[in-house]
Amino acid sequence: MSTLVVKFGGTSVATTERIQHVAQRIQKEYKKGHSIVAVVSAMGKTTDQLVAMANEIATTPSKREMDVLLTTGEQVTISLLSMALQSLGIEAQSFTGWQAGIVTEQVPSNARIENIQAKTIQQALNEHKIAVVAGFQGIDAQGNITTLGRGGSDTTAVALAAALGAERCDIYTDVDGVYTSDPRYIKGARKLQEMSYDEMLELAHLGAGVLHPRSVEVAKNHRMPMTVRSSYEEVEGTILKEEVIVEKNLVVRGVAFEEQIVRMTVYYNESYTGSLANIFTTLAKNHINVDIIVQALVAQGSPTVSFSVKESQLQETLAVLAAHKSTLGYDHIEHESQLAKVSIVGSGMASNPGVAAAMFDRLYREGIGVKMVSTSEIKVSVVVAHEDMLKAANALHEEFELSKVSVEV
Numbered sequence: 001m002s003t004l005v006v007k008f009g010g011t012s013v014a015t016t017e018r019i020q021h022v023a024q025r026i027q028k029e030y031k032k033g034h035s036i037v038a039v040v041s042a043m044g045k046t047t048d049q050l051v052a053m054a055n056e057i058a059t060t061p062s063k064r065e066m067d068v069l070l071t072t073g074e075q076v077t078i079s080l081l082s083m084a085l086q087s088l089g090i091e092a093q094s095f096t097g098w099q100a101g102i103v104t105e106q107v108p109s110n111a112r113i114e115n116i117q118a119k120t121i122q123q124a125l126n127e128h129k130i131a132v133v134a135g136f137q138g139i140d141a142q143g144n145i146t147t148l149g150r151g152g153s154d155t156t157a158v159a160l161a162a163a164l165g166a167e168r169c170d171i172y173t174d175v176d177g178v179y180t181s182d183p184r185y186i187k188g189a190r191k192l193q194e195m196s197y198d199e200m201l202e203l204a205h206l207g208a209g210v211l212h213p214r215s216v217e218v219a220k221n222h223r224m225p226m227t228v229r230s231s232y233e234e235v236e237g238t239i240l241k242e243e244v245i246v247e248k249n250l251v252v253r254g255v256a257f258e259e260q261i262v263r264m265t266v267y268y269n270e271s272y273t274g275s276l277a278n279i280f281t282t283l284a285k286n287h288i289n290v291d292i293i294v295q296a297l298v299a300q301g302s303p304t305v306s307f308s309v310k311e312s313q314l315q316e317t318l319a320v321l322a323a324h325k326s327t328l329g330y331d332h333i334e335h336e337s338q339l340a341k342v343s344i345v346g347s348g349m350a351s352n353p354g355v356a357a358a359m360f361d362r363l364y365r366e367g368i369g370v371k372m373v374s375t376s377e378i379k380v381s382v383v384v385a386h387e388d389m390l391k392a393a394n395a396l397h398e399e400f401e402l403s404k405v406s407v408e409v
């Protein structure tokens with residue numbers, strides 16, 4: 001019997017009625033003869049509410065206790081969904097992350113899954129039960145409960161699909177597929193029938209919140225077919241796979257954006273002779289994710305290096321840099337908040353040098369100042385003022401004609 005892993009996000013399980021609806025949806029797949037593992041998120045905005053409660057009690061809550069707190073959200077959903085399935089006469093059993101054998105590295109709040117001991121889940125499936133698994137969580141080698149980073153339930157689902165040798169992993173959500181950009185904010189955003197893992201990975205890393213980036217990485221590594229589809233309507237979603245039919249003339253496939261970016265600038269004295277790599281080694285050791293890096297030589301040869309981090313890591317970044325000031329040998333640091341990153345993505349870009357130029361030209365015509373730039377073979381990202389983010393994203397979506405359906409070749 002083939003195994004299907006299905007995942008339902010927060011909005012899809014926001015109320016008990018919706019949980020019942022999800023149970024019916026799962027029942028349909030079950031009746032087709034599949035073994036089913038259902039991965040679920042916390043109900044609605046539960047995780048945000050739990051974060052807010054922690055922040056009322058502590059300015060920098062312990063990461064370990066944060067993980068214990070946040071994982072309770074998913075535990076509520078697994079029990080309720082199992083009850084809903086049982087009410088439909090289907091055998092179902094709930095599993096928290098550790099019960100499901102999800103072992104992660106020892107990094108609180110943002111752990112990667114190291115391996116999955118899927119025996120218990122497999123046993124439940126062999127007994128024709130639906131296994132209902134809490135997303136977003138696992139256990140580390142020390143027995144601590146860990147979480148996989150916000151949005152991490154997608155990764156639980158794909159990792160389980162890989163561990164169980166599932167036929168497919170279906171991500172049910174509040175949109176009916178992957179669009180050329182976030183349909184909530186971008187006029188004319190268009191649903192894509194299929195998308196390559198690489199393009200999706202890039203879009204997810206660049207802020208397209210529809211999928212947790214690591215889930216796409218795991219799907220790509222295991223060549224796991226993965227779909228994004230609606231939990232409300234029965235319409236075809238978007239399928240992610242290795243190779244897709246490239247749309248004619250479409251060099252850019254998607255536009256992504258991300259708010260709450262901070263630009264840090266580190267100033268060194270003219271006499272500084274050390275390697276600028278030191279700073280990034282120190283930040284990496286402290287689990288600070290540095291994104292765009294720009295190095296410059298300013299007046300009289302004093303070097304500076306600018307880099308961007310997420311606002312959520314600003315305080316930690318400042319603390320780490322301050323703690324290592326003497327070894328890093330810099331003079332002083334400045335930072336600019338209220339920034340955002342807007343990116344265009346497409347695998348056809350590598351062979352099209354004009355794309356970045358067209359992007360900068362359009363932003364210039366829109367009167368949008370570009371503060372940082374980063375390019376790779378399949379993307380160009382710019383950092384702009386937060387207030388310009390949606391204007392820039394909409395303009396670029398229009399510039400590269402992403403609303404137009406081009407004839408597929």
Ligand code: ADP
Pocket residue numbers: 008009010011012041151172173174175177178179180181182183184207208209210211254
């Ligand atoms: P879930 O709670 O089901 O995990 P998310 O909120 O994490 O759902 O992801 C779905 C949301 O992702 C959509 O409501 C949409 O606003 C947003 N989104 C961002 N970029 C895209 C995109 N390119 N295509 C589709 N949805 C996107």
Ligand code: ASP
Pocket residue numbers: 009010041042047048073135136149150151152153154
């Ligand atoms: N509940 C977690 C979050 O809100 C994980 C998830 O929904 O994927 O980030």
Ligand code: MG
Pocket residue numbers: 009151154209210211212
């Ligand atoms: Mg999500």
